[in-house]
Amino acid sequence: MQTVKENPIVVGLDIGTTKIAAIVGQQDQYGKIKVLGIGRADSQGVARGEVVNIEMTVNAIKDAVAQAEQQSGVEIRSVYVGIAGEHISSKQNRDIYTLADQDTEVSDTDIKAMIQNMHRLALEPGERIIHVLPQEFFIDGNPVAKTPIGMCGSRLEANFHIITGKVAAAQNIKKCVERSGLQMIGLILEPLASSASVLSEEEMEAGVCLVDIGGGTTDIAIFQDNIIRHTAVIPFAGNIITEDIKTGCMVLKKQAEKLKVRFGSALPQENQENEIISIPGINGRERKEISMQMLAKIINARMEEIVQQVYFEIRSSGYANKLIGGVVITGGGSQLKHLKQLVEYHTGLSARIGLPTEYLAKDTKEDLKNPMYSTAIGLIIEGIKELEDQQRSNNKRKAEAAAKEKEVIAAVVEEVVVEAPIVEEAPPVHFEMQKDPEPMKKPKKDSWVKGLLTNVKDWFEDESVNNDFQ
Numbered sequence: 001m002q003t004v005k006e007n008p009i010v011v012g013l014d015i016g017t018t019k020i021a022a023i024v025g026q027q028d029q030y031g032k033i034k035v036l037g038i039g040r041a042d043s044q045g046v047a048r049g050e051v052v053n054i055e056m057t058v059n060a061i062k063d064a065v066a067q068a069e070q071q072s073g074v075e076i077r078s079v080y081v082g083i084a085g086e087h088i089s090s091k092q093n094r095d096i097y098t099l100a101d102q103d104t105e106v107s108d109t110d111i112k113a114m115i116q117n118m119h120r121l122a123l124e125p126g127e128r129i130i131h132v133l134p135q136e137f138f139i140d141g142n143p144v145a146k147t148p149i150g151m152c153g154s155r156l157e158a159n160f161h162i163i164t165g166k167v168a169a170a171q172n173i174k175k176c177v178e179r180s181g182l183q184m185i186g187l188i189l190e191p192l193a194s195s196a197s198v199l200s201e202e203e204m205e206a207g208v209c210l211v212d213i214g215g216g217t218t219d220i221a222i223f224q225d226n227i228i229r230h231t232a233v234i235p236f237a238g239n240i241i242t243e244d245i246k247t248g249c250m251v252l253k254k255q256a257e258k259l260k261v262r263f264g265s266a267l268p269q270e271n272q273e274n275e276i277i278s279i280p281g282i283n284g285r286e287r288k289e290i291s292m293q294m295l296a297k298i299i300n301a302r303m304e305e306i307v308q309q310v311y312f313e314i315r316s317s318g319y320a321n322k323l324i325g326g327v328v329i330t331g332g333g334s335q336l337k338h339l340k341q342l343v344e345y346h347t348g349l350s351a352r353i354g355l356p357t358e359y360l361a362k363d364t365k366e367d368l369k370n371p372m373y374s375t376a377i378g379l380i381i382e383g384i385k386e387l388e389d390q391q392r393s394n395n396k397r398k399a400e401a402a403a404k405e406k407e408v409i410a411a412v413v414e415e416v417v418v419e420a421p422i423v424e425e426a427p428p429v430h431f432e433m434q435k436d437p438e439p440m441k442k443p444k445k446d447s448w449v450k451g452l453l454t455n456v457k458d459w460f461e462d463e464s465v466n467n468d469f470q
Contacts, residue, residue, distance in 0.1 A: 008387055009036070011068070012379030013079040013182075014190070015057065015173060017046050017216030017239055018332065021373060022064040022079070024072040025380035032361040033380055035368055037072025039064035048216035048235055049085030049190075051172040054179070061180040078183040080383040081173060082375050083130065084190040084217055086235045087166040093118060097156040106139070106148045106156055108393075118160050128167045131189055135159040135227050146226075161228055163189055186383060191219035191231060193378030196385075198330045198354030198371075201226065208325030210354070211310055211343075212374070213333030215239045218306055220313050222323070230317035234309045238333040241302045248298040249290050255279055259295060260336075266303045267338040268296040299336065307346045314347065326350035332372035 007027045014021045024037040041063040045056030065076050097114050099106070111134065118132040137144040139153035148156060170187060177184040194212045195204075204223040212219040215238045222230040238260075245256040259279075265271055275292040310327075314320050326349040329339060334353050343351040356377040357369045368377075 008384075009074055010380045010383040010387070011076050011079045012193075012376040012383065013061070013064075013081045013177070014373075014376040014379065015046060015051070015061070015081060015176070016043055016084075016214055016332075016375070017049060017237070019043050019215070019372070020046075020057075020060045020064045021376045022061075022068040022076070023368075023373065023376040023380060024068050024074050024076065025377070027384050028361055030361075033359050033364075033377060033384075034361045035364055035377075036074060037068045037070070038368065038373075039067030039069075039071070041067075043215075045176075046216070049083075049214070049233075050087065050166075050169050051176055054172065054176055057176045058179045061176060061182075065180065065182065076182065078185045079177065080186040080188060080379045080386075081177060081184050082190040082193050082379055083165060083170060083173060083187050084214065084219055084233065085165070085169055086217060086233055087169050088130075088163065088189065088219075088231070088233045089165070090161060090163045090231045093121065093160050093162055095158055095160065097158075099154050099156060102154045103152055104154075106151050106153070108149060108396075110156060111149070111158075114156070114158055115160075118162060121162070123164060126167050127164045128170060129162060130165050130170070130187065131161075131163040131192070133161040133163070133228050135161055135229070161231070163231060186379075186386060188379055188382050189231070190214075190375050191221040192228070193376075193382055194219070194330055194354075194374045195221050195223065195378070196381040197356040197359055197374045197378035198328060199223065200358060203325035203328065206324035207319060207322045209310070209314055209319075209323055209327045209349070211327055211329045211331075211334075213237050213306070213329065213331040214375075215332060218310065218331075218333070220310060222314065222317050222319055224319055224322055229319055230313065232313045234306060234313075236302070236306050236309070237331075241299055241333070244298050244302050245295065249288075249295065251279060251288065251290075252282070259290070260299065263292055263295060264299050265292070265296040265337040266300055266342040268293050268300050270338050271296045300342070303336070303339065303342060304346065307343055310343075311347045314349075323349055326352070328352055328354040330354035330356075330371040330374045334371045 009024060009026050012023050012025065020041050020043045022039040023035060025033045025035050028034045041060040043060050045051060045053035045060065051057050069076055095114050095117055097110060099110065115132045119129055123129070136159045137148040138157040139148055139151055140155055144151065174184050191210060191212050195210045199208060199210060204226045207224040210221045218234040218237045220232040220234070221228060242253065242256045242260055245259055246253050249256065259277065263277055271293040273291065273293050277290045277292060279288045279290060281287050314323070327343055327347060329343060329351060330353070340351045340353060353371060354374060355369055355371055356374045359381060360369065360377070
């Protein structure tokens, strides 16, 4: 069995509007997330999910990472980062991919090619694609259950859910991470990360709406049949409630935040009129008294607006009557009292508060079992999935390369065996003793002189004959 030491360490960095959280995690032998360390810092350079001040954001990231390093004893160099904000939008698209032959099996390479085609879509100026999420597949016009890998056909079709965002917003996040001395190895949409940490597979199959109420935005993700069907971003969340309390009760922003967290309620009728909160005055002034029912009315007015927009997105998606799993509320804003009842009243769907406890190890501290850490823990889960996919792809490539190498070697060996010439067996050689040949006789020294004189004699004789004819 695989031990904890063999699993990679993954860091999730949640750059939110109210806080920046860095969590160091590792998968244990039971598939659960073991949190090794956590760091948290107040976020003052982010508004509604977008970076508005680079220097302040960098300082907050450094503080959070330093705390996480101190607790975990791990040197952090790379992180998975979440992205959210009002600039996030989504669209649907369909692609058709022609296979090489009817007998060709659909492979993971074919699906990746289709996803790559989606990245070439024309977008509005200043936009970029963050995620391309496959939904349904069809082979030769017939629907396919879950994945088409291994099936045969000539034409592969697919519906895709495409999530886009501003290039500038993504670049600012990357710049902040890199200036903090870190490497951003993954940029993940925050509602997808939150859904990975708080939703069960049964809920995503039955149909469920995730509502992540953060500090700057409320993010929505709707799942059905384990497929993401709809995403949306509402530009109202916890911070605007704090501003409403600050204005309505005429208190400081810090006091308004404490009032919301400690005494906040989404239903005024659940509070009595005689319940009073006493707040210290500013610079020696008299204490201010605030009715809890009045505080609940201020919160209720804004929360009803948010919930109504959530229900509008549910109805716009076309899955209002298919969400058997109801609504799951997470994020820091989900800690308001009686919020579950308010959501059920306005949507008519069952609701629960989503805590990131299902995927955490049993020995995890209770402080981490908080909906405000759903996104950061979800980033770790998504990072582990991505690393596992990369490992499987690498193993597959190695196996294919090894198989090809074996085929090449076998072909070369077969070719050598077939083309090798057949050598006939040579007859036996018999050796016989032979006598040495007689040595050549050396010519006598005067033989050439004798030959020369003979030739001269013949020449003179011929000369005399010639003279007789004259």
